[in-house]
Amino acid sequence: MSSDDFKVTDDSDEDLPKHGLKGPSPDERPHPEGRRNSQGIRIDPEAEAEHEPRRAVISALVEDDPGVLSRVSGLFSRRQFNIESLTVGPTTVENHSRITLVVEEPEPGIDQVEKQLAKLKPVIAVGELDADAVRTELVLLKVEGDEPDKVHAVTEMYDGQTLDAGPKTITVQLTGDEQEIDDAIDAFRQFGIIEIARTGYTALARGNQATVPGEKPGTADEPTRPTNAQ
Amino acid sequence: MSKQEQPPSATEEEADEERAIGPVTTGSESVIRALENAGVEAAFGVQGGAIMPVYDALYHSDIRHITMAHEQGAAHAADAFSVVRNEPGVCLATSGPGATNLVTGIADANMDSDGLVALTGQVPADMVGSDAFQETDTTGVTAPITKHNYFADDPDSVGDTVGEAIALADEGRPGPTLVDLPKDVTLGETDAEPGPATPPETTQPQYVADEADVREAADAIEAAERPLLLFGGGVIKADATDEARSFAREYEIPVVTTMPGIGSFPEDDDLCLSWAGMHGTGYANMAITHTDLLIAVGTRFDDRLTGGIDTFAPEAEVIHIDIDPAEISKNVHADYPLIGDAGIVLDQLDDAIGRAPEAESWREQCLTWQDEYPMDYATPDDEPLKPQFVVEVLDEATADDTIVTTGVGQHQMWAAQYWTFSEPRTWVSSHGLGTMGYGLPAAVGARIAADDDQQVVCIDGDGSFLMTIQALSVAVREDLDITVAVLNNEYIGMVRQWQDAFFEGRRMAAEYNWCPEFDMLAEAFGARGFRVDDYDEVADTVEKALSYDGPSVIDFHIDPAENVYPMVPSGGANGKFALTEDQL
Numbered sequence: 001m002s003s004d005d006f007k008v009t010d011d012s013d014e015d016l017p018k019h020g021l022k023g024p025s026p027d028e029r030p031h032p033e034g035r036r037n038s039q040g041i042r043i044d045p046e047a048e049a050e051h052e053p054r055r056a057v058i059s060a061l062v063e064d065d066p067g068v069l070s071r072v073s074g075l076f077s078r079r080q081f082n083i084e085s086l087t088v089g090p091t092t093v094e095n096h097s098r099i100t101l102v103v104e105e106p107e108p109g110i111d112q113v114e115k116q117l118a119k120l121k122p123v124i125a126v127g128e129l130d131a132d133a134v135r136t137e138l139v140l141l142k143v144e145g146d147e148p149d150k151v152h153a154v155t156e157m158y159d160g161q162t163l164d165a166g167p168k169t170i171t172v173q174l175t176g177d178e179q180e181i182d183d184a185i186d187a188f189r190q191f192g193i194i195e196i197a198r199t200g201y202t203a204l205a206r207g208n209q210a211t212v213p214g215e216k217p218g219t220a221d222e223p224t225r226p227t228n229a230q
Numbered sequence: 231m232s233k234q235e236q237p238p239s240a241t242e243e244e245a246d247e248e249r250a251i252g253p254v255t256t257g258s259e260s261v262i263r264a265l266e267n268a269g270v271e272a273a274f275g276v277q278g279g280a281i282m283p284v285y286d287a288l289y290h291s292d293i294r295h296i297t298m299a300h301e302q303g304a305a306h307a308a309d310a311f312s313v314v315r316n317e318p319g320v321c322l323a324t325s326g327p328g329a330t331n332l333v334t335g336i337a338d339a340n341m342d343s344d345g346l347v348a349l350t351g352q353v354p355a356d357m358v359g360s361d362a363f364q365e366t367d368t369t370g371v372t373a374p375i376t377k378h379n380y381f382a383d384d385p386d387s388v389g390d391t392v393g394e395a396i397a398l399a400d401e402g403r404p405g406p407t408l409v410d411l412p413k414d415v416t417l418g419e420t421d422a423e424p425g426p427a428t429p430p431e432t433t434q435p436q437y438v439a440d441e442a443d444v445r446e447a448a449d450a451i452e453a454a455e456r457p458l459l460l461f462g463g464g465v466i467k468a469d470a471t472d473e474a475r476s477f478a479r480e481y482e483i484p485v486v487t488t489m490p491g492i493g494s495f496p497e498d499d500d501l502c503l504s505w506a507g508m509h510g511t512g513y514a515n516m517a518i519t520h521t522d523l524l525i526a527v528g529t530r531f532d533d534r535l536t537g538g539i540d541t542f543a544p545e546a547e548v549i550h551i552d553i554d555p556a557e558i559s560k561n562v563h564a565d566y567p568l569i570g571d572a573g574i575v576l577d578q579l580d581d582a583i584g585r586a587p588e589a590e591s592w593r594e595q596c597l598t599w600q601d602e603y604p605m606d607y608a609t610p611d612d613e614p615l616k617p618q619f620v621v622e623v624l625d626e627a628t629a630d631d632t633i634v635t636t637g638v639g640q641h642q643m644w645a646a647q648y649w650t651f652s653e654p655r656t657w658v659s660s661h662g663l664g665t666m667g668y669g670l671p672a673a674v675g676a677r678i679a680a681d682d683d684q685q686v687v688c689i690d691g692d693g694s695f696l697m698t699i700q701a702l703s704v705a706v707r708e709d710l711d712i713t714v715a716v717l718n719n720e721y722i723g724m725v726r727q728w729q730d731a732f733f734e735g736r737r738m739a740a741e742y743n744w745c746p747e748f749d750m751l752a753e754a755f756g757a758r759g760f761r762v763d764d765y766d767e768v769a770d771t772v773e774k775a776l777s778y779d780g781p782s783v784i785d786f787h788i789d790p791a792e793n794v795y796p797m798v799p800s801g802g803a804n805g806k807f808a809l810t811e812d813q814l
Contacts, residue, residue: 020811021795022604026807033544035544036562036563067369070370074373074374
């Protein structure tokens with residue numbers, strides 16, 4: 001090869017700009033009418049609609065690796081998923097835990113939450129619970145102890161238990177779904193609420209249904225086999 | 231005569247006899263045995279206190295170790311090795327700063343789905359948490375940028391953990407994994423021989439797509455009037471370029487690639503419209519804009535490809551083939567999701583399609599766009615050397631299977647635009663993370679991975695080259711035959727281009743006219759250095775540099791005013807790409 005193979009000739013440069021390329025400018029080109037919404041879904045420009053956020057209860061079976069909880073919470077913060085609550089505890093299988101999450105996202109976001117969770121190595125299986133799932137939350141309420149009889153009556157009304165009663169404070173425990181807990185807290189406000197601790201939902205599928213795909217209810221010590229998350 | 235050709239000295243022969251690792255006696259020997267079991271041939275790293283036991287075990291191994299000048303380079307070199315070989319690359323670093331220096335390279339591999347295994351030293355387990363000397367929470371720091379990472383806590387299982395990390399890096403959608411190796415674990419006694427590298431039970435990719443889904447997608451392809459194939463990096467990762475090529479040709483469907491997908495389809499083929507996106511060709515972006523059926527294979531629809539989502543392929547139904555279910559409808563809604571291995575799913579589609587789509591007029595339209603928006607540049611006498619010309623000369627002067635590595639910036643775009651790629655794994659670049667400084671250490675890794683008769687060219691920018699220039703010392707020491715072409719405009723040029731277009735020309739911190747003389751610097755390192763200012767010096771100098779058996783650097787002083795076009799402004803519509811500055 002010699003430099004003769006690469007002679008610069010200006011013959012072809014006549015209609016080329018010094019900097020940039022030739023061709024029809026942006027306003028000389030055809031542009032389609034169609035559009036996608038922010039969720040990447042093609043839309044009718046006349047009737048643009050997006051999925052509204054909804055709450056979803058998601059259950060994940062995980063291996064008790066060190067740091068599994070930080071991997072899950074890190075995933076939520078780095079992907080900007082809107083998480084309402086997270087609870088975790090052991091299952092019937094040694095070294096497995098169940099994480100129950102409540103998220104509030106549009107439909108595509110909930111889909112992403114499940115799929116991204118399923119990608120984490122310690123996560124065995126993930127599923128969203130049906131609306132009829134059994135779910136409950138626990139709350140501890142510490143209220144002023146000036147009116148113990150009235151406090152006791154409200155506690156009874158909400159099927160709660162008194163865990164600690166002293167001259168200055170009374171601490172009660174309530175369980176139930178989110179709405180019941182919210183109502184109860186409203187009812188206790190009259191006494192003066194000092195502190196609250198809430199767990200967020202924990203949940204299981206109703207009846208003989210598996211809570212997460214592939215889970216075998218009632219088979220203690222038989223590990224769940226992972227299923228391909230779809 | 232290169233170092234490799236010299237006869238071994240007596241001391242080297244003695245050393246070779248020692249290089250036969252016997253039965254495992256320590257955690258670190260188990261680590262090396264796991265690498266050997268997995269067929270690892272090369273590793274890139276930097277020594278240090280906490281990783282010393284692993285290096286001590288490596289002393290007796292046949293695995294080739296390339297000592298890098300900086301751990302970031304070790305990660306990039308291992309990443310490039312992985313791209314060229316299509317198998318996981320391995321890098322090593324010590325604890326603390328060694329591990330943190332790997333972070334950029336690990337994040338790069340994560341964004342580009344490159345199989346990478348990082349082995350990091352760590353302070354002894356009983357000191358973890360005490361803020362000991364050179365202690366960093368490496369698994370904490372790298373959790374967001376790895377597919378998974380491991381903290382080894384037992385000499386008996388550390389080998390199997392390393393094996394699992396290698397298998398996981400390679401399984402399904404590849405990605406980086408890391409094993410943190412506390413010094414007491416690597417020094418600890420064990421006779422546990424690691425088994426074969428096995429991925430974890432909890433990750434089981436689906437390789438074959440659902441047949442009913444395939445049937446629906448096949449019907450959509452048959453009915454399409456303006457079908458377009460979009461080949462992403464996943465086609466190359468899945469080793470599915472043969473299937474992809476025969477599919478496109480059998481059904482005569484025009485092809486656009488993403489930038490990581492460069493090489494998946496020959497760019498000189500009549501069906502190929504090159505790559506789309508921010509600096510992709512005008513015709514690729516026109517095709518994307520007007521297609522009615524986008525068949526996307528192994529792509530994650532990065533914003534640099536899509537521009538604004540609202541205007542991306544707005545008329546198209548989307549078939550999305552991907553091994554990672556989480557990529558389906560993440561950015562662009564998939565009307566026909568097909569989860570599986572690219573090659574397998576394309577074969578499934580091929581079996582299911584009864585007739586090719588009737589797209590003759592669409593194909594003609596695509597050819598018309600190629601004529602309307604040519605990738606052609608002027609070389610006026612009153613302007614300095616054009617970088618596009620340099621890239622074309624380098625391309626002409628080298629074989630089709632030449633590997634090109636790049637940094638990130640204008641030079642990377644010119645390389646991708648004006649080099650005609652025809653083979654997979656010959657384009658080695660940093661896409662998702664956009665890591666300036668990737669090019670030179672990547673050339674080191676690519677050179678180690680490539681066939682002996684393959685050429686390796688690093689096309690770099692002045693800013694990128696300066697970021698990892700210490701890797702030149704590695705190329706000299708290892709006598710690696712690589713040619714570095716620095717497209718030097720004395721600017722961090724892509725930033726300068728944006729400043730001129732979007733920041734009213736305020737060139738804050740973008741002028742690099744304090745750059746050293748790269749040809750002289752190359753000579754100081756022990757490489758050959760050249761400088762080119764004019765058109766008539768280009769071809770001869772390229773020939774000299776390519777024919778030099780060892781590392782060489784050509785400092786091309788190019789037109790500092792030259793910009794990259796076409797350009798889709800960030801968040802803009804693909805079809806509204808600018809061809810000149812006044813269109814931005």
